[in-house]
Amino acid sequence: xxxxxxxxxxxxxxxxxxxxxxxxxxxxxxxxxxxxxxxxxxxxxxxxxxxxxxxxxxxxxxxxxxxxxxxxxxxxxxxxxxxxxxxxxxxxxxxxxxxxxxxxxxxxxxxxx
Amino acid sequence: xxxxxxxxxxxxxxxxxxxxxxxxxxxxxxxxxxxxxxxxxxxxxxxxxxxxxxxxxxxxxxxxxxxxxxxxxxxxxxxxxxxxxxxxxxxxxxxxxxxxxxxxxxxxxxxxx
Numbered sequence: 001x002x003x004x005x006x007x008x009x010x011x012x013x014x015x016x017x018x019x020x021x022x023x024x025x026x027x028x029x030x031x032x033x034x035x036x037x038x039x040x041x042x043x044x045x046x047x048x049x050x051x052x053x054x055x056x057x058x059x060x061x062x063x064x065x066x067x068x069x070x071x072x073x074x075x076x077x078x079x080x081x082x083x084x085x086x087x088x089x090x091x092x093x094x095x096x097x098x099x100x101x102x103x104x105x106x107x108x109x110x111x112x113x
Numbered sequence: 114x115x116x117x118x119x120x121x122x123x124x125x126x127x128x129x130x131x132x133x134x135x136x137x138x139x140x141x142x143x144x145x146x147x148x149x150x151x152x153x154x155x156x157x158x159x160x161x162x163x164x165x166x167x168x169x170x171x172x173x174x175x176x177x178x179x180x181x182x183x184x185x186x187x188x189x190x191x192x193x194x195x196x197x198x199x200x201x202x203x204x205x206x207x208x209x210x211x212x213x214x215x216x217x218x219x220x221x222x223x224x225x226x
Contacts, residue, residue, distance in 0.1 A: 006136070021165050053175075090223055098121075107213040
């Protein structure tokens with residue numbers, strides 16, 4: 001990962017994307033610290049390829065993380081520290097979220113990779 | 114679409130997602146007007162299921178649009194008015210963008226659909 005760029009540097013498809021759309025509650029309760037820790041932890045996971053994330057002024061955000069396989073995604077979901085964060089997310093941090101798991105079939109951009 | 118919600122109301126998978134990550138240039142040149150028009154135009158396309166979009170204060174944004182098929186995505190890409198906007202995007206509005214086409218295989222959220 002290039003920490004100065006918000007873009008993920010992903011390999012040629014196929015690979016997987018987890019599209020996480022969320023609306024934050026006004027409750028902080030350690031959210032920022034958890035979010036930073038989850039990025040750090042995700043980067044240590046086998047099969048993690050990168051992530052892109054943005055949240056707007058009204059609290060709606062989209063994070064897309066990229067993974068080599070559905071097995072890698074399942075292992076990340078089951079990670080014990082991540083599971084605790086998911087629990088807090090459901091209870092406290094997110095008023096609404098949607099999570100979609102998708103297989104990236106094609107990719108292109110500017111500038112070309 | 115529910116215009117008061119930033120969340121797309123998508124059907125049960127499978128369906129397709131176009132994940133568009135972009136870094137805006139400082140150049141306005143009609144960007145906002147075009148962006149609004151593209152949302153309007155996309156909604157008229159056959160196979161359009163919804164979209165979610167957010168841009169942060171530093172100009173990095175993610176838009177995910179959802180489609181019933183790759184044919185619907187190809188028709189949208191080829192739409193003549195959209196093609197003109199893509200051209201302006203490449204030349205003027207985006208310093209960098211990445212576009213990924215992905216097949217959504219699983220989805221869940223809170224509150225449950």
